[in-house]
Structures are given as structure tokens and as C-alpha cells.
Amino acid sequence: MGYFLIAGILFLLDFGPFFTPVKNIFAQVLQPVRSVTYRIGQFNFEQLFYSDKLKRQEKEIQDLEKQLVAAEGKIVELQQLHDENKRLKGLINSTVAKDESFYRPAWIISRQGDYLIINQGEKDKVTVGQLVINQERHLVGRISKTYDQEAKILTIGSVSLELPVLIFSDWREDCFNNLTDCQRTRGIVSGKVIKDILREEKVNVGDIVTLLDGPRGILIGKITQVRESKDSIFKQAEMEELINLDRLTEVFLISQ
Amino acid sequence: MKREGEYFQLALIFLLFMIALLEAVFISLPITLVLIIILAFSWEEKVFPWAFLVGIWQDLISWRHLGIWSMVFLLVAFLVIIIRRRVLGLENNKLSLPK
Numbered sequence: 001m002g003y004f005l006i007a008g009i010l011f012l013l014d015f016g017p018f019f020t021p022v023k024n025i026f027a028q029v030l031q032p033v034r035s036v037t038y039r040i041g042q043f044n045f046e047q048l049f050y051s052d053k054l055k056r057q058e059k060e061i062q063d064l065e066k067q068l069v070a071a072e073g074k075i076v077e078l079q080q081l082h083d084e085n086k087r088l089k090g091l092i093n094s095t096v097a098k099d100e101s102f103y104r105p106a107w108i109i110s111r112q113g114d115y116l117i118i119n120q121g122e123k124d125k126v127t128v129g130q131l132v133i134n135q136e137r138h139l140v141g142r143i144s145k146t147y148d149q150e151a152k153i154l155t156i157g158s159v160s161l162e163l164p165v166l167i168f169s170d171w172r173e174d175c176f177n178n179l180t181d182c183q184r185t186r187g188i189v190s191g192k193v194i195k196d197i198l199r200e201e202k203v204n205v206g207d208i209v210t211l212l213d214g215p216r217g218i219l220i221g222k223i224t225q226v227r228e229s230k231d232s233i234f235k236q237a238e239m240e241e242l243i244n245l246d247r248l249t250e251v252f253l254i255s256q
Numbered sequence: 257m258k259r260e261g262e263y264f265q266l267a268l269i270f271l272l273f274m275i276a277l278l279e280a281v282f283i284s285l286p287i288t289l290v291l292i293i294i295l296a297f298s299w300e301e302k303v304f305p306w307a308f309l310v311g312i313w314q315d316l317i318s319w320r321h322l323g324i325w326s327m328v329f330l331l332v333a334f335l336v337i338i339i340r341r342r343v344l345g346l347e348n349n350k351l352s353l354p355k
Contacts (some may be wrong), residue, residue, distance in 0.1 A: 003304050003305065003307070003308040003326070003330055004331070004334075006308065006326075007308060007311065007312075007323040007326035007327045007330060008323065008327065009323075010312070010322045010323035010326070011320075011321065011322060011323030011324060011327065012323075014321050014323060019322055023316060023319070023322075026316045027316075027319070030316075030317060032280050033277070034277075034280075034317065037277060037278065037281045037282070038281050039281055041278070041281065041282035042282075060287060068305045109316070109318075110280060110281040110282060110318070111281070111282050111283070111284075112280070112284075112318055114285060117319065146317065150319070166283070237285035
């Protein structure tokens with residue numbers, strides 16, 4: 001009963017700022033431990049039992065996958081630039097805005113459900129709302145809460161995270177080679193669903209979903225299913241994310 | 257023999273705190289809660305201080321509201337002890353076999 005009472009008092013007191021310094025000190029002291037523990041958790045233990053040949057092949061596959069996704073990001077970036085150039089063609093005095101974003105690296109130190117915790121916080125000028133990507137320029141999520149030394153990322157795939165997105169046709173089929181306008185439509189991603197897509201817009205399985213509000217070339221996912229609904233204005237689509245949160249150890253915070 | 261039992265208890269407590277750390281960092285299953293249930297079943301009231309401390313530890317590591325996990329663990333431990341005594345009838349001497 002006594003312990004329960006103490007826990008209750010702590011719970012109530014934590015609504016105030018009393019424990020924040022204690023929490024910050026605790027977080028600072030335990031940060032290396034959490035970081036190491038998290039990285040141990042990311043280790044692929046199955047590989048211990050692989051032969052050397054299998055390990056090499058596994059590594060080659062991983063490298064090729066990385067190269068592929070990097071190339072995909074680059075192509076989308078170029079395509080976005082191309083589309084923008086096309087739209088701005090008539091404006092002689094206009095120039096394409098320079099991408100003034102810069103990327104600050106951060107280490108993931110733990111994961112809790114839809115959230116990742118990184119080792120940078122208010123002291124590193126991390127702010128709520130900042131976008132977070134991985135090294136292949138795939139969107140990881142958005143900063144939802146900051147502490148003195150740490151920050152929480154609400155990850156893509158969570159229904160609490162809603163972002164405006166652009167949908168591009170799959171360039172390998174018919175788009176990029178012909179240098180036509182690949183942009184199909186826009187929508188709002190929430191979890192694995194993209195809503196508010198205009199009915200008359202053509203969206204296909206395999207189309208690429210990219211970020212609308214932010215730097216160019218940030219990929220979010222690929223369309224896996226298009227849902228026809230009874231709604232007379234909008235339809236929905238399902239997408240799969242391009243990142244594997246289980247294998248993520250380092251991310252980049254976008255600052256503008 | 258008594259000393260061995262104490263070492264075993266200390267090892268279990270260490271394991272409890274380590275599992276709470278793993279759970280807060282990358283495992284999304286409530287393993288700590290399961291371990292608390294098992295410990296409450298065998299240790300009874302002795303589990304309360306450790307349930308309280310490991311709850312605070314987990315709240316601190318995972319940036320949750322302080323006291324939440326302590327209250328959950330204490331409540332669960334309390335319920336387990338009640339169930340053990342009243343429902344399963346494992347109170348001292350209740351199920352002792354005739355000599």
C-alpha cells in the first residue's frame with residue numbers, strides 16, 4: 001500500500017517540472033548504455049550461423065539494395081526538379097529555389113512502439129516538427145517531442161502522423177525516360193493509408209509516394225493498393241514504407 | 257544454502273532490471289510484467305519493493321510519466337498474490353498434504 005501511495009505521489013508530482021532535471025541527468029548518464037543496447041538489438045544474430053560465402057552474398061545484397069534505393073531517391077529528386085522546371089519555364093526571371101536544407105546526423109537510442117528516441121535534444125536545437133530521414137533520403141518520421149538531451153520521433157506508418165504527399169507514377173515504366181510530367185496527384189498519408197486523393201486522378205500500384213512539404217527527393221513509400229470508395233470526391237490508397245525501422249541506427253534531422 | 261538462495265534472488269532482481277532496460281530500448285513485448293507476475297507468485301509480498309523500483313527505472317529509461325509502471329506492476333503483483341491465496345488456495349497450510 002505504501003509503495004503504491006509513493007508511486008501515486010510521484011505520478012502526480014511528475015505533472016509539474018520537479019523531476020525534469022532528474023530525468024535529464026538520468027538520460028544523460030544512461031544514454032551510452034541505451035545506445036549500445038539498441039545497437040545490440042539491431043544486430044542480425046542469424047548471420048552468426050551463416051557461412052562466409054552466405055555472409056558475403058548477404059552483404060552484397062544489402063549494398064545493392066542501398067544503391068538501388070539511393071538511385072530511386074536521386075531519380076525522384078531529378079524528376080521533381082524536372083517537373084518544377086517545366087512549370088517555371090515561362091518565367092524568365094525565376095530560378096529554382098536552391099535547396100538550403102542541411103542534415104544533422106543523430107543516433108537512435110531506443111524504440112517504443114511508434115516512436116524512436118534519438119540522442120539529440122533541445123541543447124542541439126532540435127525542434128518539434130522537424131523532419132527526420134535516413135541515409136537513403138527516405139522519410140523516417142517527424143520530431144514530436146523534445147527533451148534537453150533527447151528527442152522523440154513519431155515514425156512514418158503511425159496513424160498519428162499525417163503528412164501531405166505527392167504521388168509519382170512509377171518512372172521505370174513510362175515516365176522518366178520520356179521526360180513527361182510524372183506527378184500524378186497529391187494526398188495525405190496517415191499510417192499506411194493515403195487519403196484525400198481526387199477520384200479522377202490516375203493512381204496505380206507501384207507509384208512512388210514522396211514528401212510534398214519539405215526538401216525534394218524525400219521518398220515515403222510505394223502504393224500497394226488503390227481503394228475505390230463510395231465517396232464522390234476522394235479515393236484512398238494503401239502504401240508500404242520503404243524503410244525498415246528494425247534495422248535503423250542512424251538518422252538525419254532536416255533543418256531549413 | 258541460505259546464501260545460495262540470496263544470490264539467486266539477487267540474480268533474478270538483476271535480470272528484472274536488465275529486462276526492463278531491453279524492453280524500454282527495443283523489445284515491444286511486456287516481458288518485465290510477465291517476470292513480475294512470476295516473481296509475485298513465488299515471492300509474494302517481497303516482490304513489492306522491486307516492482308516499485310523496476311517501475312520507476314522503466315519510466316525513467318523510456319521517458320514515460322513517472323510512477324505509471326510502478327503502479328501497474330504493484331497492482332498486478334497485488335492481484336497475483338490475491339489470486340494465489342484466495343482463488344488457487346495456495347495460502348500457507350491450506351493445501352498441505354496429510355503426513
